[in-house]
Amino acid sequence: MIKVGLTGGIGTGKSLVSEILQKLGAHVISGDALGHEAYLPGTKGFDQVVSAFGNEIVGEDGFVDRKKLGPIVFSDPSNLEMLNSIMHPLIYEMIKERIANISDVSIVVVEAAVLIEANWQDLFDEIWVVTSDEEIVISRLAERNNLSREDAISRIKSQMSQDERITHAHVEIDNSGTKSDLEQTVKDIWNNKL
DSSP states (O other), rough: EEEEHHHHHTTHHHHHHHHHHHHHOOOOHHHHHHHHHTTTTOOOOOOHHHHHOOOGOOTTTTSSHHHHHOOOOOOOHHHHHHHHHHHHHHHHHHHHHHHHTOOSSSSSEEETTTTTTTOGGGSSEEEEEEEOOOOHHHHHHHSSSSSHHHHHHHHHSSSSOOOOOOOOSEEEOOOOHHHHHHHHHHHHHHHOOO
């Protein structure tokens, strides 16, 4: 079984690549879904995050209210660092456990936006990085997230640069063309790996 860590910047098309890989037969694990799971009431993540940021981040439903937590962590880099220092090791263990419980597939793919930043590379045999032309990403973000050009650029700049991500890549998947171009690229990579 090949363990693939799939990552890329905002708006590059990671989720689309995941969907294509899943249709081809890969077992796909969403790092984002695990992140949400790690906050659930009764988990170590919930307890640690509430302990670090206070009961005011808990909504009336008893769950961590990400709309309340967001401004706290994104307005202060030290708060974001604290949140990451809690969540990244927990999600790392969750990914490790999920992979260990998978059998009967040739490729398992973990889609995670912060894979490199969180230092999870050692969980994988290969790192696949989805890339896209910056102007295309800006227009995708404007359309998908209803962002202005300035806001889209700001989101892109707040992340690790595409060039830096590529230095970690075993495989680069360029998503600057059409959806059918991307499907063909991913199929070619898939066939090459099996």
